[in-house]
Amino acid sequence: DAKTTQPPSMDCAEGRAANLPCNHSTISGNEYVYWYRQIHSQGPQYIIHGLKNNETNEMASLIITEDRKSSTLILPHATLRDTAVYYCIVSSFWGSNYKLTFGKGTLLTVNP
Amino acid sequence: GAGVSQSPRYKVAKRGQDVALRCDPISGHVSLFWYQQALGQGPEFLTYFQNEAQLDKSGLPSDRFFAERPEGSVSTLKIQRTQQEDSAVYLCASSLAETGRHEQYFGPGTRLTVT
Numbered sequence: 684d685a686k687t688t689q690p691p692s693m694d695c696a697e698g699r700a701a702n703l704p705c706n707h708s709t710i711s712g713n714e715y716v717y718w719y720r721q722i723h724s725q726g727p728q729y730i731i732h733g734l735k736n737n738e739t740n741e742m743a744s745l746i747i748t749e750d751r752k753s754s755t756l757i758l759p760h761a762t763l764r765d766t767a768v769y770y771c772i773v774s775s776f777w778g779s780n781y782k783l784t785f786g787k788g789t790l791l792t793v794n795p
Numbered sequence: 796g797a798g799v800s801q802s803p804r805y806k807v808a809k810r811g812q813d814v815a816l817r818c819d820p821i822s823g824h825v826s827l828f829w830y831q832q833a834l835g836q837g838p839e840f841l842t843y844f845q846n847e848a849q850l851d852k853s854g855l856p857s858d859r860f861f862a863e864r865p866e867g868s869v870s871t872l873k874i875q876r877t878q879q880e881d882s883a884v885y886l887c888a889s890s891l892a893e894t895g896r897h898e899q900y901f902g903p904g905t906r907l908t909v910t
Binding site: 717724725726727728729732768770781782783784785786787788 | 799826828830835836837838839840843851854886888890898899900901902903904
């Protein structure tokens with residue numbers, strides 16, 4: 684009953700942009716798209732979230748398609764420290780959807 | 796500022812022993828979550844507290860698992876009569892608000908190995 688689909692792994696060269704895709708074709712109108720990442724042996728770290736507009740913060744940009752069925756997380760200048768598993772999660776602010784439902788995520792490896 | 800802390804970071808238990816895992820959330824955070832992460836998998840929800848009230852324990856895998864947050868701050872996850880399948884990383888997260896409105900901040904986890 685996974686709500687999101689992500690590629691299992693991706694590679695990126697250091698200094699280049701990393702573009703991580705996520706499909707969420709069954710997303711409902713009140714659900715947000717969240718991105719977390721987990722560096723080896725650490726707890727997950729919040730990156731960014733959005734509803735329908737593109738979002739940017741100091742860590743990344745989030746591009747959500749107009750139909751909201753997919754999104755892309757962009758790390759504009761990837762560094763070796765960005766090597767991690769990246770999780771795309773859909774969740775709403777309402778009812779009992781306070782829990783985060785993680786899939787397997789995408790292992791991003793940034794190469795020197 | 797201080798983030799979420801968990802102790803111990805590593806715990807080895809013999810099968811059948813009881814263990815207690817501690818979580819210190821960020822001060823003032825209303826919501827507290829416990830997740831279990833098996834090797835190679837994403838974290839899975841165990842239970843949720845809003846202040847001292849345990850509002851959801853639907854993810855606890857068996858009645859050997861028990862969590863508490865008596866004063867609405869520190870939380871303890873207890874596992875009785877540990878079994879090998881309990882081996883995992885146990886993650887604690889806290890959030891400022893009472894719903895999923897705000898991002899969750901995770902601790903480093905406790906790696907439990909049951910031998």
